[in-house]
Amino acid sequence: MWLSKRALETLSQNIRRIVDGESVDLLDNREGPLSILRNDIQTLVRMKQEQADALRHDKERLKDSLSDISHQLKTPLTSMMVMADLLETAPPEKHAELVRNLQTGLTRTQWLTDALLKMAKLDADAVAFNVRKADAREIVARALEPLNILLEMKGQDVRTAGEAELTCDVRWTAEALGNVIKNASEHSPAGKPILIACGENPIAAWISVTDSGEGLKPGQIARLFRRFQGDGTAGYGIGLPLAQTILRGQNGDIEVDGSGLPPHVAELTDEEYSGATFTLKLYR
Amino acid sequence: MKILQVEGLTKVYGKGDAQVKALDNVSFSVEKGEFIAVVGASGSGKSTLMHLIGGVDRPTTGKVQVDGKDIFTMNESNLAIFRRRNIGLIYQFYNLIPTLTAEENISLPYLLDRRRPNPEKLLEILGLLALTDRRTHLPGQLSGGQQQRVSIGRALINDPAVILADEPTGNLDSRKSRSIMELFKMFNRQYNQTLLIITHDEKIALQADRILTLEDGRILRDEAVRA
Numbered sequence: 001m002w003l004s005k006r007a008l009e010t011l012s013q014n015i016r017r018i019v020d021g022e023s024v025d026l027l028d029n030r031e032g033p034l035s036i037l038r039n040d041i042q043t044l045v046r047m048k049q050e051q052a053d054a055l056r057h058d059k060e061r062l063k064d065s066l067s068d069i070s071h072q073l074k075t076p077l078t079s080m081m082v083m084a085d086l087l088e089t090a091p092p093e094k095h096a097e098l099v100r101n102l103q104t105g106l107t108r109t110q111w112l113t114d115a116l117l118k119m120a121k122l123d124a125d126a127v128a129f130n131v132r133k134a135d136a137r138e139i140v141a142r143a144l145e146p147l148n149i150l151l152e153m154k155g156q157d158v159r160t161a162g163e164a165e166l167t168c169d170v171r172w173t174a175e176a177l178g179n180v181i182k183n184a185s186e187h188s189p190a191g192k193p194i195l196i197a198c199g200e201n202p203i204a205a206w207i208s209v210t211d212s213g214e215g216l217k218p219g220q221i222a223r224l225f226r227r228f229q230g231d232g233t234a235g236y237g238i239g240l241p242l243a244q245t246i247l248r249g250q251n252g253d254i255e256v257d258g259s260g261l262p263p264h265v266a267e268l269t270d271e272e273y274s275g276a277t278f279t280l281k282l283y284r
Numbered sequence: 285m286k287i288l289q290v291e292g293l294t295k296v297y298g299k300g301d302a303q304v305k306a307l308d309n310v311s312f313s314v315e316k317g318e319f320i321a322v323v324g325a326s327g328s329g330k331s332t333l334m335h336l337i338g339g340v341d342r343p344t345t346g347k348v349q350v351d352g353k354d355i356f357t358m359n360e361s362n363l364a365i366f367r368r369r370n371i372g373l374i375y376q377f378y379n380l381i382p383t384l385t386a387e388e389n390i391s392l393p394y395l396l397d398r399r400r401p402n403p404e405k406l407l408e409i410l411g412l413l414a415l416t417d418r419r420t421h422l423p424g425q426l427s428g429g430q431q432q433r434v435s436i437g438r439a440l441i442n443d444p445a446v447i448l449a450d451e452p453t454g455n456l457d458s459r460k461s462r463s464i465m466e467l468f469k470m471f472n473r474q475y476n477q478t479l480l481i482i483t484h485d486e487k488i489a490l491q492a493d494r495i496l497t498l499e500d501g502r503i504l505r506d507e508a509v510r511a
Contacts, residue, residue: 029369036399222508
């Protein structure tokens with residue numbers, strides 16, 4: 001093999017220019033090892049640039065999320081301060097109501113700070129997932145535990161279908177699933193059922209939640225997982241983004257089918273559901 | 285980081301009265317790691333768009349930049365080499381080489397440069413595509429779904445800047461289509477692989493992050509499906 005000294009020198013100069021931050025096209029797209037080397041270097045440069053971009057993107061997101069968080073916390077705090085002021089001057093018969101309002105505010109703030117801290121931990125990769133094999137039923141039961149009263153109050157029956165074994169962190173996955181079920185409950189009318197199905201295929205094991213609501217349009221689906229952009233009717237836009245972060249952290253994802261049961265769920269039930277289906281997937 | 289930029293792309297076939305504008309001033313850009321579906325009825329220009337981005341055909345006017353490189357400034361042979369090293373192509377009818385095994389077909393982009401892929405990477409991809417026990421089979425001994433998975437492996441093996449798939453599930457039943465889409469989504473997430481899928485099937489398109497709708501050679505809509 002013969003390589004010209006000049007070609008090598010030019011290549012090395014060009015690499016130097018890239019190191020110094022210039023954008024240089026290394027490719028000459030010919031046959032032969034030198035051209036392949038050029039391509040390999042170009043691929044490496046592209047990967048490095050991608051990493052740098054991801055880092056910058058993360059930083060921007062952190063900045064946004066900090067200002068979102070402070071806004072999210074300020075609103076309930078301000079209203080509680082007003083309530084406390086009122087409590088000082090209000091006649092005694094009003095006290096019970098004001099204290100109840102204060103308590104509601106505190107509970108919500110507590111939930112909020114909890115969720116925000118979890119999200120921050122996940123973002124910072126400071127969560128060590130305790131991965132093991134678990135029956136889907138165990139995860140579903142755990143997710144339903146804090147929600148049973150809510151579901152009973154709304155008369156929403158939870159139906160289940162299918163079976164699966166998932167390799168995941170049970171506690172975190174149940175947390176994610178719980179947020180998705182809570183969302184399903186909020187968007188289903190009272191007295192209508194919610195379907196929780198699960199299954200496995202060669203690519204992933206999954207648990208899905210289908211509600212009896214009105215379904216979702218593509219544009220709405222795009223907004224679901226953006227933080228602090230809830231639809232204004234329920235929640236703060238934290239539950240679903242948190243669930244997505246948890247799944248992605250474990251090499252999984254959440255898929256949404258806006259209306260009509262997707263095939264993987266439809267084959268497990270004869271019933272009809274009007275609403276959207278959220279599928280939590282964990283890749284193998 | 286913009287991995288693909290399409291600027292004012294126009295393609296006119298024929299002359300005079302018989303002139304047909306297959307693509308009419310189409311512009312859009314794609315960020316690294318995006319998963320995009322291009323939809324439209326037949327005749328809307330989506331296949332023409334795919335051929336131009338893939339550098340298989342040349343436009344009447346307009347530019348396509350892949351990873352910052354204006355691909356139409358290259359001559360045919362340079363473009364062919366650029367394409368096989370930087371663009372992964374997946375077709376409806378697989379286009380596998382019948383005399384090469386599944387493993388060799390996947391390795392093809394490397395074999396053409398007289399080298400071999402990293403054995404670990406090859407094994408990983410065979411595993412993800414569930415082809416490990418079919419690696420020494422010839423295409424004729426594989427089912428349609430398996431052949432399509434081989435062609436996906438071939439598109440992925442050398443970390444191309446972008447993968448273009450033209451009706452990748454057009455020849456498969458709905459169940460197999462779904463599992464092929466699952467694979468695309470997994471590769472998109474796992475390797476931050478940029479994907480552009482052309483399809484006439486709305487359901488398939490809804491699996492992507494962003495949908496471009498073409499009509500009469502123009503972009504009718506460009507909308508995000510998920511964040």
